[in-house]
Amino acid sequence: MKNILVTGGNKGIGFEVVKQMAQLGYYVYLGSRDEHNGLSAVDKLKNAGLTNIEFLKIDVSDLDSVRQAVSVLQSKVDALDILINNAGIAGKQPQNISACDIAEVKAIFNTNYFGVIQTTQQFLPLLKKATLPVIVNVSSELGSLSMQTAEGRNANWDNFHAYGASKTTLNTFTINLAQEMRGTKFKINSVTPGYTATDLNNFAGFKTAAQGAAPIVKLATIGEDGPTGQFFCHEGTIQW
Structure with missing residues (x-):
């Protein structure tokens, strides 16, 4: 059974990714910075009959927390097959870049960009031990410069200027990675779940969390002939 870590897995899209991956037979570590919320999410899934799920405490914005999570996982598994960097924050709106509080911009980047880098760096040794290591970075259409500059842009x-910029740098x-x-055997891609109803947008999206999770799960389960270094949505590739 392959091992997978989903950061920010206690709610929203991350929770649905955990659920769908567990249903496919993976052993899923549900990453959450809040222990109570993480354990509650695991209990909910186990009560639904999914026993191949385990809580892992991790705050991607805190390097010490990430290192502790690596230490815990190393004591449990020989290799990490799939890392889904899902944890992220939208920040306070509006974020018009001409006036947005720089502290807010830094907070968004600390989780959405720097958090992904340090999490990936720390888990790379475990990923390198996998037969087919896969990394999925959960991005957004707002991170696409092509879509940001397209005619008829929303x-x-x-x-969401700061949030979008953090996803551009994530891409x-x-x-780069x-x-x-x-x-090498690594498969590393970005994927957008689409406009999904979560607390990041006050549930304004038109997709359900389960629908938003689907393209992430699809990309996480690619084979040896799968793509790498690309940006995807449910319908296919997106221009950077």
């Missing part, structure tokens, strides 16, 4: 995106991390790992 004006509401101005409320850059995906490209995939290029660095070219010629």
Whole structure:
């Protein structure tokens, strides 16, 4: 049974990713920075008959927490097959870049960008021991410069300048890491779940959390002939 870690797995899209991956037969470590919320999420899934799930305390924005999570996981598994960097924050809106509080911008980047980098770096040794290591970075259409500059761009995106910028840099991390790992067995991609109703957007999205999780799960379960260094949505690839 392959081992998988989903950060931010206690609610929303992350919770649905955990559920769907467990249903496919993976052993899933549900990552959550809050122990109570994480354990409650695990209990909910186990009560639904999914026993191949375990809680792992991890705050991706805290390096000490990430290192502790690595230590715990190393004591339980020989390898980590799949890392899904799902944990993220939207920040306070509006975020018009001409006036947005710089402290808010830094907080968003600390989780959505720096948090992903340090989490991935710390788990790389375990991932390298897998037969087919896969890394999925959960991004957003707001991270696509092509979509940001397209004619007819959604004006509401101005409320999420800092969040969108953090996802653009996350996409850059995906490209950089995939290029660095070219010629190896690693598969590293970005994926957007689409406009999904979660607490990040006050449940304004038109997709359900289960629908938003679907493209993430699809990308996490690719085979040896699967893509790497690309950006995906449910319908296919997206331009950077």
